[in-house]
Amino acid sequence: MLPDCLSAEGERRCRQLLAGATARLRARPAAAAVLVPLCSVGGVPALLYTLRSSRLAGRHKGDVSFPGGKCDPADQDVVHTALRETREELGLAVPAERVWGVLRPVWDRHKATVVPVLAGVGPLDLHSLQPNPEEVDEVFTLPLAHLLETQNQGYTHFCKGGHFRYTLPVFLNGPHRVWGLTAIITEFTLQLLAPGTYQPRLAGTRLSGG
Secondary structure (H helix, E strand, O other), X not given: OOOOOOOHHHHHHHHHHHHHHHHHHOOOOOOEEEXXXXXXXXXXXXXXXXXXXXXXXXXXXXXXXXXXXXXXXXXXXXHHHHHHXXXXXXXXXXXXXXXXXXXXXEEOOOOXXXXXXXXXXXXXXXXXXXXXXXXEEEEEEEEHHHHHOHHHEEEEXXXXXXXXXXXXXXXXXXXXXXXHHHHHHHHHHHXXXXXXXXXXXXXXXXXXXX
């Protein structure tokens, strides 16, 4: 059964669970920050994703991601980075009071720290967004119920030189495959929002940390 994470009680529970990590991590230096927008589409809880522009440079063009980007020296902290980048990429202004907290950081292949920031953005109409075509090709949502269905969950095993290296989650059967760091952050988010329903099958995954 999907918990009512959009209720005041659900929000309060999540904020309390993230409070310690948020206090430790929000002002800590990081390479980048992303916003994990928990929204409501037609009354259904969902997460908002973007499809990165195919015109971008680098290996992540055309990938599914959360809105976000590199931390700027002028940013106050990682929360400020995530909110600023979301506004620039999608035209979506999320008030700071809508931020629930900071999830466990992840690291890209270059060992750069990426900090996920969870926010409850409320009811959302995708047509009201103004995605920057230089950065975003598409915006879409996935209901939490979809992400929690086991047939939509998988894992990808990565090898190098014929030897196993690591395993990452992947979420399937939506408009686009969610994988890589975005899938890891999605997994952390589901652990927080639906602890009795979602149980990661990878050893050592936690929703927050230092």
